[in-house]
Amino acid sequence: MQRVIVIGASLAGLLAAAGISDAGGANRPVTVLDRDPTPVDGTARPGVPQGRQPHVLLRRGLLALQELLPDLRPALLARGAVPLDTGDLAWRDVTGWALHGEPAHEILSLTRPLLEAVVAEQVGALPGVTIRRGAAVTDLRRVGRSWQIRLDDGSTLTADVVVDASGRSSRLPQWLAGMGVGPADETVVDARLGYSCRLYAGGPDPRELAGVVVLSDPTLPKGGIGLPVENGGWIIAATGTGDCRPPRDEAEFDAYLTGLRDPALADLAASCTGGGPVAVHRQTANRRRAYDQVPHWPAGLLPVGDAMCAFNPVYGQGITVAALQATTLRREWPARMDPAATRKLLSRLTSTTALPWAMAVGEDLRFPTTPGSQGLVQQLTGAWAREVGRLGVHGDRRATRALTTTYHLMGSPLAMLDPRLVLRAGLDLVGVRGAPNPRPAVLETLVEPAHAPAG
Ligand SMILES: Cc1cc2nc3c(=O)[nH]c(=O)nc-3n(C[C@H](O)[C@H](O)[C@H](O)COP(=O)(O)OP(=O)(O)OC[C@H]3O[C@@H](n4cnc5c(N)ncnc54)[C@H](O)[C@@H]3O)c2cc1C
Structure with missing residues (x-):
């Protein structure tokens, strides 16, 4: 043997x-x-x-884990992992809010340890x-x-x-x-991305708010994520690229969240209690x-x-x-x-590793602080993916599905080349565009709106 x-x-x-x-x-x-x-x-x-x-454990990863360890999912749930639908995340990118409350992929949220x-x-x-x-x-x-x-x-x-x-x-x-x-x-x-995070107690019921994602981009290279974890906790991380370094200090951490392109994560932190010490990581x-x-x-x-x-x-x-x-x-x-x-x-x-590598590296090379530059194919595919994202932000369900399926490694990125999306983008060009999705209403319930969205 x-x-x-x-x-x-x-x-x-x-x-x-x-x-x-x-x-x-x-x-x-x-x-x-x-x-x-x-x-x-x-x-x-x-x-x-x-x-x-x-x-974050992507949907594809959860399925592979279950294939390897069939008893894993019930054991994780019994230890407090939070099941959530990614369509219930409040998700903000540079163009606006993703469709909220549209069923997408079920994942489990928990701490890495x-x-x-x-x-x-x-x-x-x-x-x-x-x-x-x-x-x-x-x-x-x-x-x-x-x-x-x-x-x-x-x-x-x-x-x-x-x-x-x-x-x-x-x-x-x-x-x-x-x-x-x-x-x-x-x-x-190396996009020189830094992470700072704190673990909080309290916070909203994950059945009301599944999590918050505020993405960075080259025009504002600061972002963050807040997810529910076991024991009724929430983990909130701030990220920053290049010289935009997320802080090590607790007071500065809260201020940093306020400076993202939407204050939803600052409001989420304010709605929690007992923020733990800041943990920093920069090898990314x-x-x-x-x-x-x-x-x-x-x-x-x-x-x-x-x-x-x-x-x-x-x-x-x-x-x-x-x-x-x-x-x-x-x-x-x-x-x-x-x-x-x-x-x-x-x-x-x-x-x-091929598709995840292409996705991560293609996006990171857009940031001027990343050494190197995008090739023509990366420029074109990246520009089209952003266009599909913009269609999603303007209410197109097919665009949202194509993007989340690719992000969760559940299908081919070729879904983003669906001719109906191409047609939709063409209509957009001549001014026929859906209204942007609203900011998820659940965010207004977090705290008294202390901070106005930055737009
Ligand atoms: C800030 C940050 C956030 C992340 N977020 C996510 C995320 O959201 N989703 C996701 O899927 N992934 C994420 N990752 C990546 C994830 O942590 C790793 O991909 C995953 O843990 C698999 O790593 P690994 O097992 O290959 O290595 P590691 O987790 O680094 O483990 C290596 C192991 O090898 C042991 N070891 C090292 N050298 C020796 C030696 N000489 N002899 C014996 N033992 C040794 C170490 O003790 C350790 O246990 C994140 C990574 C970072 C840095």
């Missing part, structure tokens, strides 16, 4: 273990190693510093899976046809297949260099390592998750891509992991 070791017991590593352990109907032994000794108990841990920030804790419980209970914490991998070598994994206590482990799920700080490039393999081409597109660059292009790639080595391709998190894609990669591992695990089979699987894992 193949021995499989996964480096990193965060979401990509845990989900990969779930996918591999029963691929092909086998109860394959999989050991997952993590450097963090901290038990995963629903609070943030040092190895996942981004864990304090809000994490709770999601990881429940996933870890369920993956740890799978036959064959062992999770070892406090085991930092310091070196990886090919010895004959096996892999030798050295740990920080000086001990070594041996495996037939190694999955690197050690996140953005993965040392795989250095380990490969030590083996004389590579390097892999690395592409970095899109970073892709083209391991699938490296000549003489060794058999049985598979990078996944952020270790292979990390995205600007503002688009909420990382967990979903990790879950899609885990379902790929389950479906396409070969009987023999020889060099050709490894390369084929690596290429399938890489292909899950």
Whole structure:
């Protein structure tokens, strides 16, 4: 029986273990190693510093998680995850408000540590899976046809297949260099996006208000999001791009929310009680390592998750891509992991990143503070997506559906090329345009309108 070791017991590593352990109907032994000794108990841990920030689980990601762990959804709901319809989010972009109250995609909203804790419980209970914490991998070598994994206590482990799920700080490039393999081409597109967030108690009933999203754009590179989480809480994050840095200070945090293109998030924060300390995170660059292009790639080595391709998190894609990669591992695990089979699987894992990468990088390159510039195709597709967004803001349901389906990775972006949308845009050009959607009425109930919308 193949021995499989996964480096990193965060979401990509845990989900990969779930996918591999029963691929092909086998109860394959999989050991997952993590450097963090901290038990995963629903609070943030040092190895996942981004864990304090809000994490959106896209609809496609929720479905993939359920495919891997069929009991996950009821367990998350029992622990307080909030089910919500994305059509009930109050969603504001530069052109106006998205249609509100139009059924769209059901997702679950919860804190990232709770999601990881429940996933870890369920993956740890799978036959064959062992999770070892406090085991930092310091070196990886090919010895004959096996892999030798050295740990920080000086001990070594041996495996037939190694999955690197050690996140953005993965040392795989250095380990490969030590083996004389590579390097892999690395592409970095850094919009220099910063996050600040606070966890609040109280706040509105999520059945009345499912959440608030205020998007940034190059004309006002500040935005934010507020989502309900377990225990009746709300998590509110402020984001800023380039030199527009969201604050570390509590008083400045509230002021920053007031300066967004709509004060809905400031009103939401004011309607809550007991805002916790501000948590800041700034490592958000899109970073892709083209391991699938490296000549003489060794058999049985598979990078996944952020270790292979990390995205600007503002688009909420990382967990979903990790879950899609885990379902790929389950479906396409070969009987023999020889060099050709490894390369084929690596290429399938890489292909899950293509659309999310194009979406994130295409948008980030619009910001003048991002080094690099859009190519012609990115300019044209971006301009059309914004036009579709504008049609949605002027009441077009088909446009809204095409956009949210693409955003949640539930269908092809080609839905945005529907000839009826093209016709609609043409009518707009000659002045036949629907009225803009109103600001969702529920926002007026948050607090006495202390701040006037900035327009
Ligand atoms: C601010 C922010 C917000 C985000 N928001 C979203 C969102 O809304 N939606 C979404 O889908 N994604 C979001 N993400 C991305 C998401 O956090 C990741 O994509 C997701 O957690 C998968 O990451 P991963 O498991 O590959 O790596 P990580 O979560 O970074 O985990 C890596 C693991 O490897 C371990 N490790 C590292 N080195 C070693 C070693 N040498 N030996 C042993 N163990 C090691 C670490 O302890 C850690 O547990 C966000 C990211 C950031 C930064």
